[in-house]
Amino acid sequence: MSLPPDPSRIRAALAALVAPEAILAEGAALAAYESDALTAFAAQPAAVVAPRTADEVIAVVRWCHREGVPFVARGSGTSLSGGSLPVAGGVVITLNRLNRILRLDPAERIAVVEPGVVNLAVTQAAQPYGLHYAPDPSSQSVCTIGGNVAFNAGGAHCLKYGMTSNHVLGLKAVLATGEVVEFGGASREQVGPDWTGLFVGNEGLFGIALEVTLQLLPRAECFHTVLAGYATLEQAGDAVAAVVASGLLPGAIEIMEKLALEAATAAVHAEYPPGCEAVLIVELEGPREAVAADRRRLDEILAASRPVEVRPARDAAERLAIWKGRKSAFSAVGRLSPDFIVQDGVVPRRRLGEALRRINAWSRETGVRCANVFHAGDGNLHPLILYDGREPDGLRRAEELAGRILRMCVEMGGSITGEHGVGVEKRDYLPVMFAPEEIHLLQRVRAAFDPAGIANPGKMFPAGGAPALVHPGLHPLERAGVISRS
Amino acid sequence: MSPATLEQLVEAVRAHPRVLAVGAGTKPRPAAAGDGVTPLSLRALRGIVEYEPDEFTFTARAGTPVAELAQVLGERGQYLPFDPPLAAAGATLGGTVAAGLSGPGRWRFGGVRDFILGARLVDGEGRVLRVGGKVVKNAAGFDLPKFLVGSVGRFGILAELTFKVFPRPAARRTLRLEAPDAAAQVRVLQACAGGRWELEALEASVDDPAVFVRIGAGEASLGPLVADLLARVPGRELPAAEAEAVWAGVAGFTWAHAGGALAKVVLTSGQLPAFVAWVRAQEGARAWVGAGGNVGYVSLPAGAILAFSPWPGMLLRGRGPLWLGPRHPAAVMTAVKRALDPSGRFPGLDD
Known part of the structure; x- marks a missing residue:
């Protein structure tokens, strides 16, 4: 692909396609678009355009296609895989105004x-x-x-x-x-x-x-949300396996590790049973008759899993408090450390305990702190790897641990990503999961949709143009407590 | 020609310039190969490759009969919640995916597209490629497993498929709800769909209008759920034998004309009266409505040709075009076909 046109020429051309206020001003206003929630990467686009109609979006995309200018569509920039990282010198199309x-x-x-x-x-x-x-x-x-x-x-x-x-x-x-x-x-x-x-x-x-x-x-008529604390992470993992194998079909099964519990306690005053290395959250939902019956079975399973304490939510407020602690855990852990990366690998559910043990051993061995807050029922891990970007090899060591975890997930028969996508973050790991000709198949499909390779280039596939690493940290919205990672 | 191993399948694909995979022949129209196309039976490529009951996932070869899967899963209290249709007639897993067909159970948790996790396919160049994954959650790479659902063998040959499964409800009840005409059926379907009961199946008969509901849950909660639903919508609970006959009829299309045309059309519940009127306007037509009014099946007597539908549809049996009704063709569809099958070894999308 030839070099994209000069930024001022791009802005002038776009100005002819959309309402004048749809072209965001240069300077500080553009800085917010240089990164998404994967703050370790940043790139400066030539222009950020905020169309107000679908026709404006179509006009901008058609212009990009005609001129061979790369574009990246963006919503609120919460991607944890760098999915909305701009292409340097390209166009960012922000879609927040198409909000009807x-x-x-x-x-x-x-x-x-x-x-x-x-x-x-x-x-x-x-x-x-x-x-x-x-x-x-x-x-x-x-x-x-x-x-x-x-x-x-x-x-x-x-x-x-x-x-x-x-x-x-x-x-x-x-x-x-x-x-x-x-x-x-x-x-x-x-x-x-x-x-x-x-x-x-x-x-x-x-x-x-x-x-x-x-x-x-x-909306489900009835919810039953239980929080169970365990002395060891392994016991919590075994409890997940027992719940899954029991034939119950909960709406959610989540685990939070000790570091995350401490952080959530500090951040949103969540309360957890003392002396626990891990907390399990199980939520049943459905018609009240079915929940009542399932609840008795769940109680039996949890009682047999040797918990330190089991705390069922007694009302809607207690249920919301459990979820608030869970959903704020990531940004809360982030406050314990200047920087962190979130992984999203998946392992077969029956191997959860083994996976967690290995991650913890690696964390101890390398001295890189790591907390897990994750969708246990799906086997979807979210190890949060803490580091300090000011240390010369901080990010490198964190990425090394992340890489070991991803390779382990694939070796166990799982996936490098359960829900965050490959993006820019895990593109070099796609070959760990797929053979060269399988990646080639994905690339052929991509080329059928985008023969010129202008739609979000540099994502998913290995060895695109290397984006610039910058000093990482919390996303501005995350710092403000508006969003969180999981 | 009937390859029994992946290697034999690859060999067979490479040996023929034009091929189409066929299963047990329960959906003959999409499997009709056309002139110069060699039908490649996958019935010998069968068997469960991996089944981890604690993981609630399995991988099976494409020619595995869905009835065999139901048997093996059932022994562990598990099931494919979308009730693969035509099981008793011998339907295979690969054929079910290729035709994109789901049975009545699809109402509660989704259809075949919602349970497929991964596949091994042989593309037009004879390459064996894995798409998707083997765990219940996976976002790596494009979702080609889902894309292949309903793709009727036009992009590649499915060799192996990985699915997630769910725990089977301990017990079930079937209700026949009163809905004497299409307008009443719409009301009952929508009331049931928006209710608190988490119904497993929600179907409507056309010839003798009524709504059929299946509830699955633990034995103890079923009684109160059934009583509550019947208190809101008049109807009756069907005795086990009668219930079994209803669902066997739905899953096996036994209500349809033997040897006639059978088509699936895509609806929304509000379109049911128009669907019924369209069916009644055709000589000898019979019909059934499934998935809470989101799908209609229409059958014409032997000899009649089904060539048109007001809604997007697919002909499963009988003579006529494979695709019916309005479509939104796009240049990208041809481009994707070329990407997976550059030499046109499999029939075209419109063949």
Whole structure:
């Protein structure tokens, strides 16, 4: 690819395509777009454009295609894999202004939304009808549906309800070629190849979703949320295996390690049983009769798992407090350390205990602190690796540990990413999981959508242009306590 | 030709310029190879490769009959919640994925697309490629396993498939709810869909209009759930034998004309009255509505050709075009076909 045109020429050309205020001013205003929640990387775009209509998005993408200028679509910039890291000298298309819920049909239980709609806003709009949007990433109060679609976002309730892709019924998108496509529709069924399913999780490499049709679910009538403390992490891991094997189907099974417990206690005054190395959170949900019956079985299983203490949430407030502690854990741990990286590997659930033991041993051996807060029921680990970017080899040592963990996940038959996506962060590990010709297949599919390679280049596949490492730290929104990582 | 190993499958693909994988033949229309295309039976490529009950995942070869899987999973109290259709007729796992067909149980937790985790496929160049993964959660690489659902063998041949499974409900009840016409059916379907009961299946009959509901849960909670639902929507609980007959009929399409045309069309629940009117306008047509009104199946008597539908559809049996109704063709679809099958070894999307 030839060098992108001069930044001032790019801005001038874009100004002819969109309303003048849609081109963000140079200087400080652009700095916020140089990174996303993977703050270890930054790059300076030539222009940041904030279209207000789908037609403006289409016009910008078509111009980029014509001129061979790379573009990166961005929502709220909460990607933990560097998925919305700009391409230096390219265009950032920020979609936050396309934030209308176009249609909410309570009878069919669907919502048609623009990409800039915030995840939680969908549930809030659906709530008056007793409905909700199931995927609930920890950043749900700020992350957008467009970003959720691009990275197939997960959350704490994937165990029972699956990921974003299980809730997207159809979409309209502009592809990197400028072609506007419609995949799927309003029905929960479809015929022919699942183009919608292929688009979700494309990591911005195919194009930009303009309208997304989401399925809404009735809000569960009844919840039963239990917090159980364990003297050892292994016992907590064994309890997960016992719950999963029992045939119960909880909405969520989560584990928090000691370091995270201390941090959550300090940050949001969460309270945990004293003397515990790990806490397990299990949430049952469904019709009250079924929850009542399942609750008795869960109590028996947990009692047999030798907990230090079991604390069921007695009311909605206690349940929310449990989830607040869980969802704030990442940013809370972040406060214990100047810098950290979050891993997202997956192991088979029956090997959780073994995986955790190995991570802890490596952490002790290398002196790199590591805390786990994770979706245990899915086997989706989120080791949070702490380091100090001011130390000369701080990041390198943290990345070495992260690499060992990812390799272990693949060796165990798992994955390098459960829900954060490959992005820029794990692109060098894609070959650990897939053979060269399998990666070539993915690249051929990418090229079918984006022959010029202008849509979010440098992500997912190894050996793109090396982005610049900068001094890392908390995301500005994270520092302000607005978002958290998980 | 019937390869029994992956190596034999690769050999067979490479040996023929134009091939189409076929399973047990329970969905003959998408498996109709056309002139000059060699049908490649995958029925001998069968068997469970890996099953870890504690992990709730399995990997099986594409030719494995879904009935065999149901048996093995059932011994451990597990199941594929989307009720793969045509199990009794011999449907294979690969054929179920390729046709993108889900049965009544898809209502509660989703369809075949929502349970597939990974696949091994043989592409148009005869390469064996893994897509997706083997764990319940995986976001690495594009979601090609999902894409292959409903792809009717046009992009590659499925050799092995990995699925997640769920614990099977300890007990089940079936209700027949009163809904004497299509408008009433819409009301009952939507009331049931928005309710608190977490129904397993929600279907509607067209010839003798009613709504059929299946609830799965622990034995102790079923009684109160059934009583509560019946207090809100008039109807009755079906005795076990009658219930079994209803679901066997749905899963096996036994209500359809033998030897006639059978098509799946994609709906939303509000479109049910229009669907019923369209069915009634056709000589001898029979129909069934599934997935809470999100899918309709229509059958015409032997000899009749189903060539048109007001909604997107796919012909499963009988003569006529494979794809029915409105579509949104795009240049990228041809480009993706070329990416996976550059020499056109498999039939085209529209063949």
